[in-house]
Amino acid sequence: MAYCEGMSDTNTHPANHWAALAFTRADRLTKALDFGGVSNQDMAETLGVSRQTIGNYTSGRTNPSKATLMAWALRTGVPLEWLQTGHIPDVPENEKMPLTPKSEGLKLPEMDSNHQPAG
Secondary structure: OOOOOOOOHHHOOOHHHHHHHOOOHHHHHHHHHHHHOOOHHHHHHHHOOOHHHHHHHHHOOOOOOHHHHHHHHHHHOOOHHHHHHOOOOOOOHHHOOOOOOOOOOOOOOOEOOOOOEOO
């Protein structure tokens, strides 16, 4: 069955072909930076890592730790679950926080030399 009238069956794609359009974790990390208005340099300073490390995360060369993903989500204002899985969590309306990454009082956890929460 063709998607549009006049298209041949050779132009249709199996359902798994569309998986290529899904965002990778690296894509989500990059989109989170854009969403939060955070530069690679800003995120590097937040995490206490180099810009090269941020580039490795956003290119998919290396995977960030869960602690790094948590800090990334806090800094950019995106849900941690979305960064980890690509799924946008259902949150009851009365529990929603404004998506403003630069909210007053936002305090990111201190990270140790292994990029784990200190303390």
